[in-house]
Amino acid sequence: MADIKKGDHKFYIGDDEQNPKAEITYKESGTNELNVDHTYVSDELRGEGIGGKLVEKMVSYARNEGKTIDPTCPYAKQKMEETPAYQDVLAE
Template identity: 30%
Template structure:
């Protein structure tokens, strides 16, 4: 299933709406070169369908494209990056 993700920079979040249900990955930018993924919410009706993973991948792709260092205050994002070593190079040192 392809999950359409929208980036809402004015709200500092990535969102997905599937079957009328919403999911979001919220972030802040504590400095011009750092993005902090602070919170992930996936509506219960969408859980287990890869929506959280799609949000994570989109957010991390954005960070890489923009040359941002990544901070993972969100437990879901921290665990996602831990499980996917290809994103470890983006982590803030």
């Protein structure tokens, strides 16, 4: 499994934060909310569950920071809504 790294308002996989092999990005929305706005997985990593791992990392980060997530990225939104364990950080 590839290493997920913390970048500037993102978590990513790869050696170059500006050109990652996979990433999930977010914006601060107020003081207690994160807006997940984009998820990307390169062709070479597709089918390995990387997108789900990135959402999982984002959820863990939000919990540690005491924040909720408002996912506007369609993939992240679906993944969070269908995963019962993520409901505690899903913004209403």
